[in-house]
Amino acid sequence: MPKTDANHAPFAYDGLDRVIHEKSRLGLMTSLMAHPKGLAFADLKQLCGLTDGNLSRHLQVLQEAGLVEVTKGYEGNRPHTSCRLTKAGRRRFLDYLAVLEGLVRDAAKAAGKEASTLSRLGMLPT
Template sequence: MSASEDAPFAYDGLDRVIHEKARLGILTSLVSRPEGLAFNDLLKLCGLTQGNLSRHLQVLHEAGLVEITKGYDANRPLTTATLTQKGRQRFLDYLDVLERVVRDAARVAPELKLKPA
């Protein structure tokens, strides 16, 4: 019997780096934008403070999921985050596991009997 048969609801593929709410939001924001997003755009999209966004981007960068580019636009500092190829693949793998979670929950939900309080 394989590990997945022993523990079908273990969901080992739920990557802890990605699974954190803020990092999931960052990666979701970046996945459809191959050119990346400016720091301020990510702030608005994810509803994070500058410090929180900086820290989560650092974690994603250290994991090799996001590339951070610092430069200038019209003499103003510009920080851009871009999803790496590795990041894109890990995110897609993560989504596959999430889809399995949803399918499993939908399959077992009718079997659950709620008892009155």
């Protein structure tokens, strides 16, 4: 099977990292990107609309990939878990966003061509 590259397969979007691209993990990465000092487990759970179990599992995947650092400790007598992006996680997320931006640009350009053609043919509603 031939190897793809950006010149031969411009719509392959190989940089859409599957670890990040999953909906819940994308939400987690975005939340953590917006909070560089990190967030408490409970805050992430609320922000992303996840259950304890789902959040734990997604954080484990991100942690195993080296994207997120999870710190467990205590605040007073209560257990406290906080999460933050690693330096590599921040870089990888920015790279992912650059690829996603290109995808959106390509889709908008294609939609613009379609709209232009439909308009020229008188097929757009007025």
